[in-house]
Amino acid sequence: xxxxREPNTEQQEEWQPKIIGFLCKWxxxxxxxxxxxxxxxxxxxxxxxxxxxSGRVNPLFVLKCLENGAxxxxxxxxxxxxxxxxxxxxxxxRKFAVFKKLLEYxxxxxxxxxxxxxxxxxxxxxxxxxxxxxEEVRAAGPxxxxxxxxxxxxxxxxxxxxxKND
Amino acid sequence: MRIGxxxxxxxxxxxxxxxxxxxxxxxxxxxxxxxxxxxxxxxxEPGQNLIKDAVKKHNLDKIVVASCSPSLHERTFRKCVEGxxxxxxxxxxxxxxxxxxxxxxxxxxxxxxxxxLVKMAVAKVGKDVPLKRMRIPVEKKVLVIGGGIAGIxxxxxxxxxxxxxxxVEREPSVGGRMARFDKTFPTLDCAACILTPKMVTVxxxxxxxxxxxxxxxxxxxxVGNFEVKIRKRARSVDMDKCTGCGICxxxxxxxxxxxxxxxLGKRKAIYVPFPQAVPNIPxxxxxxxxxxxxxxxxxxxxxxPPGAIDYEQEDEIIKEKFGAIIVATGFTLxxxxxxxxxxxGKFKDVVTGLHFERMANASGPTGGKIVRPSDGRxxxxxxxxxxxxxxxxxxxxxxxSRLCCMYTAKQALLLKEHNSEAQAYVFYIDIxxxxxxxxxxxRRVQEEYGAxxxxxxxxxxxxxxxxxxxxxxxxxxxxxIEIKADLVVLASGLIAQPDARKMAQMLGISxxxxxxxxxxxxxxxxxxxxxxxxFLTGACQSPKDIPDTVATASAASVKAxxxxxxxxxxxxxxxxxxxxxxxxxxxxCLQVCPFSAIEKEDVKDRLTxxxxxxxxxxxxxxxxxxxxxxxxxxxxxxxxxxxxEEILAEVEAIT
Numbered sequence: 001x002x003x004x005r006e007p008n009t010e011q012q013e014e015w016q017p018k019i020i021g022f023l024c025k026w027x028x029x030x031x032x033x034x035x036x037x038x039x040x041x042x043x044x045x046x047x048x049x050x051x052x053x054s055g056r057v058n059p060l061f062v063l064k065c066l067e068n069g070a071x072x073x074x075x076x077x078x079x080x081x082x083x084x085x086x087x088x089x090x091x092x093x094r095k096f097a098v099f100k101k102l103l104e105y106x107x108x109x110x111x112x113x114x115x116x117x118x119x120x121x122x123x124x125x126x127x128x129x130x131x132x133x134x135e136e137v138r139a140a141g142p143x144x145x146x147x148x149x150x151x152x153x154x155x156x157x158x159x160x161x162x163x164k165n166d
Numbered sequence: 167m168r169i170g171x172x173x174x175x176x177x178x179x180x181x182x183x184x185x186x187x188x189x190x191x192x193x194x195x196x197x198x199x200x201x202x203x204x205x206x207x208x209x210x211e212p213g214q215n216l217i218k219d220a221v222k223k224h225n226l227d228k229i230v231v232a233s234c235s236p237s238l239h240e241r242t243f244r245k246c247v248e249g250x251x252x253x254x255x256x257x258x259x260x261x262x263x264x265x266x267x268x269x270x271x272x273x274x275x276x277x278x279x280x281x282x283l284v285k286m287a288v289a290k291v292g293k294d295v296p297l298k299r300m301r302i303p304v305e306k307k308v309l310v311i312g313g314g315i316a317g318i319x320x321x322x323x324x325x326x327x328x329x330x331x332x333x334v335e336r337e338p339s340v341g342g343r344m345a346r347f348d349k350t351f352p353t354l355d356c357a358a359c360i361l362t363p364k365m366v367t368v369x370x371x372x373x374x375x376x377x378x379x380x381x382x383x384x385x386x387x388x389v390g391n392f393e394v395k396i397r398k399r400a401r402s403v404d405m406d407k408c409t410g411c412g413i414c415x416x417x418x419x420x421x422x423x424x425x426x427x428x429x430l431g432k433r434k435a436i437y438v439p440f441p442q443a444v445p446n447i448p449x450x451x452x453x454x455x456x457x458x459x460x461x462x463x464x465x466x467x468x469x470x471p472p473g474a475i476d477y478e479q480e481d482e483i484i485k486e487k488f489g490a491i492i493v494a495t496g497f498t499l500x501x502x503x504x505x506x507x508x509x510x511g512k513f514k515d516v517v518t519g520l521h522f523e524r525m526a527n528a529s530g531p532t533g534g535k536i537v538r539p540s541d542g543r544x545x546x547x548x549x550x551x552x553x554x555x556x557x558x559x560x561x562x563x564x565x566x567s568r569l570c571c572m573y574t575a576k577q578a579l580l581l582k583e584h585n586s587e588a589q590a591y592v593f594y595i596d597i598x599x600x601x602x603x604x605x606x607x608x609r610r611v612q613e614e615y616g617a618x619x620x621x622x623x624x625x626x627x628x629x630x631x632x633x634x635x636x637x638x639x640x641x642x643x644x645x646x647i648e649i650k651a652d653l654v655v656l657a658s659g660l661i662a663q664p665d666a667r668k669m670a671q672m673l674g675i676s677x678x679x680x681x682x683x684x685x686x687x688x689x690x691x692x693x694x695x696x697x698x699x700x701f702l703t704g705a706c707q708s709p710k711d712i713p714d715t716v717a718t719a720s721a722a723s724v725k726a727x728x729x730x731x732x733x734x735x736x737x738x739x740x741x742x743x744x745x746x747x748x749x750x751x752x753x754x755c756l757q758v759c760p761f762s763a764i765e766k767e768d769v770k771d772r773l774t775x776x777x778x779x780x781x782x783x784x785x786x787x788x789x790x791x792x793x794x795x796x797x798x799x800x801x802x803x804x805x806x807x808x809x810x811e812e813i814l815a816e817v818e819a820i821t
Contacts, residue, residue, distance in 0.1 A: 036264030057794025
C-alpha cells in the first residue's frame, strides 16, 4: 500500500522544463508581443527578460541561469543585418558561437542553450521556436549539472558524488 | 524600500486566463512588497489614480505594473508614477498580457507564469536607481526620402509649418508613379492635373530644397540629430545654366526605350522623363550616350544655347543634419513572369496595368490609343485579370494589394471611353471596393460601361492567329470560358522596392517578411517606426491608393513637425555609464561601440593618485545597446535601466 501511494504524490507535479529567454526589445521581444497580439499559443515554460539588444547579453548571464537551475536558455535578437544598433547582433552571434562550444566542452548539453533570430513581424516564428526549444530541453531532461546544491545547515556547497551525464 | 504591485485585468483580456486576484495576493507576500492590488483597467484614469493614491497612502517608492507590453504602456505608467512624485524610472512592467494571457489557455499555467513575471519585475524594480532624462538640441530640418505623391505632400506640409525640408528623389524628376497614371479613381481626375501643381510647389517653395537624380547613401546619428550623406549623381547638365529649352534632346541621335513609358515609347540619351518633369532639366544617360561610350558626337553640347552641357561633371556628396526623416520610397510592381498560365511574360500583348495607364494617357507613347504592343493595332476586346501575384501564397504575395480592383474598374471604363467599340472582360476573385464612392464606381463600370465581370481564375493564355486566347472559368455559372482577346491587362500586385531592405537597414527601421516597412503600432502609431524620429508614408509601408497615401503623408508631417518644433528634445537616459574606479583602460568597449560613443579619458586614480586611462561614454551619442557592457572584462560599464545587477535579479527571482 505504501508503495502505491508514494509515486502518486510524486507524479502529481510533472516536471516541466524552465527556460529563460533574453530577448532584444526591438525585434524578438516585439515578435513575442506580436505572437500575443495574434493569439498564437505556445508552451508556458519560458520566462522572458527584456534587454536592449542581443549584444547586451553577457555570456555570464547564461551561465548564471544554468547555474541557478534553469533547464534551458534562449537568446533571441534581430536577424543579422537588421540590428537596431546596426551591429549588436553580430557581436552576439560571434560571442555565442564560441560560448556554445565552451558549454559543450564543460559537458553541458547543447540543447540547453540556443540562439535564434526573430524579427518584430515574426510572431508565428517566435511561437514555433519556443515550441522547439521546450521540446528539445524536455528531451534533455532536468538540468542538474551546473546547479550547485548547498548544504542547508552550513551553507557550504555539497560535494557531488557523481556527475550525471545529460 | 516600499514596493507597490498593481495587477491589471485588462477587461477580460488578462483575467480570462490569469487569476489576477491570486497574482496580487501572492505579490503581497513577495519581499519588500508593501501593497498589491488588482483593477479592471490600470491604464484608465481611475486606474492611474489608484496608483497615485496608493503611493501616498502606503508611502510607496517603487512600482510594478503587471499589465500589457511595455512597448504599449511603459510611457503611460512612467508618467503616472512621475505624477505621483516618484522618479519615473522606478517603475517596471510585467508583461502578463501579450506574453502570458494571450498565448496560454490554461488558467493554472497562466497564473503561475504571471506570478513569475511579477516576481521578476519586483526583483528588478528593487535594484532600479533613479534616472534623469537627458535634454539635447534639435536640428530643425526634415529629410523626405522619395519624391512621389507621398514625399511631395509631406514636403509641402512640413514647409507650410515654416520648417526647412530636403526632398531627395532618385529619378531625374519628382512625380513618382502617380505621374504615369492617366486618370484617378473614382472621380476620374486627370492625374497630371492634380499632381503637377504640387510638383511645381515643391520646386518653387523657399523652404524646400529639391535633390533629384540623387540618393541617400548613409544615415547616422539619432532622433533630432540625424547626419545624412546624399549622393547627387552627375546630371552632366549644369542646372544653373540650363533653361529647359529642349533643343538638346531634340537633336540627340540615340534612342532607347523609355523607362517612364514602360518601354512602350522611346527617349533620347539626353532626356527629361516626361514633358511636365520637375525640374525641367535633362540628364545624360551615360550608359547609352555616344560620347560616354565612344568619345564622339557632342551634338548636345554644340546645340545648347547657354552651354549647360558638362561632360566632366562628377557626383556630388552632400552632408546635412536633420531632426526627423520621412520615408516615402513607394512600391514597385509584382513581376508576373513567374506565372506560366499568363505566358511567363513572353507574350507582348500581355501587359501590366501601368502599361495600360501609359497608353491611355494623351501625352503617352501611343497618344492616348489603347493598342497592341505587338503590332500597334487598336485593341478591341481586352481581358483584365485581377489578383496577379496578390493573395497567392504559392507563387506571389500573401496579401491583398488593395487598389487593383479599383484601377482595373477604372481602366475598363477608360477603355470604353477611348474606343466605344471596345469590350472589357474582367476576371476577378472578389471585388474589394471599400472606400468612399468606390463600390458605386465599380457598379457604374459594370452597368453603364458594360464591362463583363467573370468570377474566376484564368487557367491559360495562348496565342492563336495573332490573337490571344484566354481560357478560364466562371465559377458562378460553372461554365468554361474562352475569350479571343486583342490585349490582356494584368492587375499586378504592389510589392516593396527591390532595395527596400537595404534602405531599412541603413535607417535602422524594421520590415516584415514582404520587405514592407513596419510601423511602430498597427493601430495607434501607423506612421511612426520603432526608431524615434523616422516616419513612414505611402506604399513603402503597405499598398495604398492616392487618398490614403496623401493622408499618411500629412500624418507623418505632423509627427515630424511635432518632433522638431520644440528647441530641445528629451531623451531616455537608458545609456551606458563607466565606473572609472574599476575600468582597466583596455578600451575593448571602444572597439565594439557601433556609434563611436566611447572615448579615452585621463583621470587620476583615487587610490594611487596616478594618472590612468579610462573609457568615457558620450551620453548624447550613446544609444544604450549594451555591446560595451557585455564586452567589458572587469564589469566596469553598465547600461542604465538594464544593469547587470537588475538583469541578474530577474534571473534569480525565478530560479
